[in-house]
Amino acid sequence: MSVTAPQGFEAAGVAVGLKSTGNPDVAVVVNRGPLKVGAAVFTSNRAKANPIIWSQQVVADRTVEAIVLNSGGANCFTGSFGFQTTHQTAEKAAELLDVSASDILVCSTGLIGTGDEAFRAKVLTGTEQAIAELNADGGAAASEAIMTTDSVSKISTYQRDGWTIGAMAKGAGMLAPGLATMLVVITTDAVLTPVEADEHLRAATRVSFDRLDSDGCMSTNDQVSLLVSGASGVEPEAEAFRLGLIDVCTNLAVQLQADAEGASHDITIQVIHAASEDDAVEVGRSVARNNLFKAAIFGNDPNWGRVLAAIGTTRAEFDPYDVDVEINGVRVCTEGGPDRPREDVDLTPRATNVTIDLRVGEEAATIYTNDLTHDYVHENSAYSS
Template sequence: DVDPHEVAVCSTGLIGVRLPMDRVTAGIAAAGGLLSPDGGEDAAVAIRTTDSVHKTASVTRDDWTVGGMAKGAGMLAPGLATMLVVLTTDADVEAEALDGALRSAVRTTFDRVDSDGCMSTNDTVLLLASGASGTVPDPEAFAGAVHAVCLDLAGQLVADAEGASKEIEVHVVGAASEEDAVEVGRSIARNNLLKCALHGEDPNWGRVLSAIGTTAAAFDPDRLDVAINGVWVCRDGAAGESRDKVDLSDRRITITADLRSGDASAVLWTNDLTAEYVHENSAYSS
């Protein structure tokens, strides 16, 4: 028997629709009978919904490991997202240290994923430690391993986003503060006109500027620089290198916005906006 207070419950589904508890309880019993030290991959497959692939990652240091699985392909935005992540470790780490390592890792990984700017009601990230290795790791090494696994899984979430044909990495540099950098990066990541342009392989840097302009970040419009895939198409708030130099044929795209207002920076991840995304979400409940 397991104390109910020792069970962490993760859930997903249509918002407002009650779960079929007869099927859920039967599934719990069936899953319990299949528990195995080698069942991690089966669990990762089982939690998929609109995911096209299951998502796992692990890092081993000396004689201890941090591993994890994730599900999520849409409604991916920080704060609340249709994202379930379970991390486990056999390292011997106290709850307070686990909490600190996880919060630090999530802040610059899952919280910086903004696939479609939409929030759901069910996001969960758990870190569970068994202590089975008997090893108490160096706190910095442990925190680094947790961050590496979170970063890997966050990248897999973006790569599997519903209908996406482009994976877009937004770098904001030269910001007055990290908060400014994140605000600008999020505004760029959520700009639907820009996402449509990138889907069409159009390096429309003006849409990057317009996204920056909607924020409260500190910057001088006449000092903004923007690069797309390494080509500085905007210098000092005006046209820079020829947009014809920008090759957007690859799935991966990098946008760099230099606010030239300080030394802070941030990286966020998003996707393009496609007809496939619209189709999948127009018929999701039917």
Template sequence: MSVTAPQGFEAAGVSAGLKSTGKPDVAVIVNRGPRDTAAAVFTSNRAQANPIMWSKQAISDGSARAIVLNSGGANCFTGSFGFQTTHQTAERAAELLGIGAIDVLVCSTGLIGTGDETFRTRVLDGTERAIAALAADGGERAAAAIMTTDTVPKTAVRARDGWTIGGIAKGAGMLAPGLATMLVVLTTDADLTPEAADAQLRAATRTTFDRLDSDGAMSTNDQVTLLASGASGIVPEPDAFGEELQALCLDLAAQLMRDAEGASHDIRIEVVGAASEDDAVVVGRSVARNNLFKTAIFGNDPNWGRVLAAIGTTDAEFDPYDVDVTINGVRVCTQGGPDRPRDEVDLAPRDTHVLIDLRVGPDAATIMTNDLTHAYVHENSAYSS
């Protein structure tokens, strides 16, 4: 049931005609309380969609009762008309739910730079019909309604000590971090203060969604939202809640990676022996964003030279001639030179593990990415057609 697994939540997903396929494209998730705690992290892209601008204002007090999401249009670079559309969406939802517009968050995803009266009418109509269809088992329909080029919905649930966390996510391309990645809604019936929710969300996204780097392209619409109803009546032990939230976010991030546009390999780039965690992240991300490395993996070529070339572009602390590289359990490079023969590496499986040992310190980090395929190029060459 994903976002409706925790007590106190209802959700729905309907088709409003935003997609030519007729598939669901508007979702509404409502927190019935008693708490209305909310926290969110947003894209750090300076180019931000109208829903991001609205939601930043709406959540500034640490509370929200509902979130409206649409696929089939990003409502970005649509001027004052677009912001009015977002505002009217929140107002329409608020009127129907008997709450204030400032208690409604809005998210959109789809093609940038398009939006007209038809788009607005369909979003408002979809919001009305989704609210009329709200149900305690509507989480799966909401997950389907936020999909764009996704091939499957992404959902997850965790439960512990009498409280539950649920989540849905969308994203298949334009997956690069900036505090958040893609559209994600997390719900919990744990009793959290706004300060606790914000701290827990930021800690979880930092090591999960923020470590997912599919194609180096940061969206204008990225938002991860946590809503807490408090309906369980339980104030969770912070470490326990943080552990479960991190696990749930990691689960969703892995689902996003597996469904990346056209990908044939899911790649975990694990960097160890770093002087700092930041260094490990920088090194891992340099490999994740290197097209030569990504095409090599697509071609089942364990070309470790491309790994060293990529990490050599960073300012992280290490000696390029004292680095080990292991691919799928075979150490192909040691101390900056050849080790085991490349033909010992089996890259046929979809899951691919690259281990980089910088040999200078105690810190580590893992970046999740995928290969660069013909299918990815084809998908994005015709995205707006």
């Protein structure tokens, strides 16, 4: 049920021809209340798509009635025409829902730099059709409508003590941190204040989507939105809700990692015994973005020297000659030197786990990435053709 698992939400996904596949390409999620609380985090890319510029204004007062999403076109670098398209999309939804356009979030995903009258007409038609088809079981269709190069839709739910969280996500490429990664819509029927919703969302994205670094490329359209209906009437304990939200966000991040374009290995990099959490993140990310390391994993080569070379470029506190590296349960490096033979490491499974022990403190962090494959290069070389 995805985003319609919590009480107080309806959704729909429809096909209007934005995608050549004929699959659903416009989704609408509506919060029926009684609360209409909204929070969102956005890409930190200075190059922002028109829906991001619009939605940043909408969420400022923490009131959100609905969100309209389209795939098949990013509506980015499309000038004033593109911003007018986003504005008209919100106005169309507001008119049909009898609410204010300033309370409608808008998201788009697809190819950058394209958009014309036909695109606008299809988005507006899709918005109208989706609102006409809104229902409490529409979460699955909505999650399919936001897919682009995704091979599967991504959904997650969490239930506890009378309240529920539901979510959907899209993303298979351009997965790199910037407060958010890809498009995500999260709903909950818990009772939260606007401040609580914003704080919980930022805390959850910080340790989930912000730690997903599949290819080091940051999108112009990334947005994670949280809509709060309060329909359960339950005010959850803060820590319990935050842990539930982290669970949902991490689950979606791992699903996105598993569907990364052309990847053959899902690499989980755990950095332990760091002097600070920031150090652990910096070290893990340096490995996740190292193309030599990622190519080695693609070739089933446990080349731990590339790990040490990568972390040596960071400003983190550690002694490079006192670091341990473990790959898929085999410690191949200890104190900056060889340990067990490389041939002891089995890299044939898709799941690949790398543990880096900095041996200087008590902090840790986990980064999620993928290998660098021929298929990734092929898919992205032909993306717009």
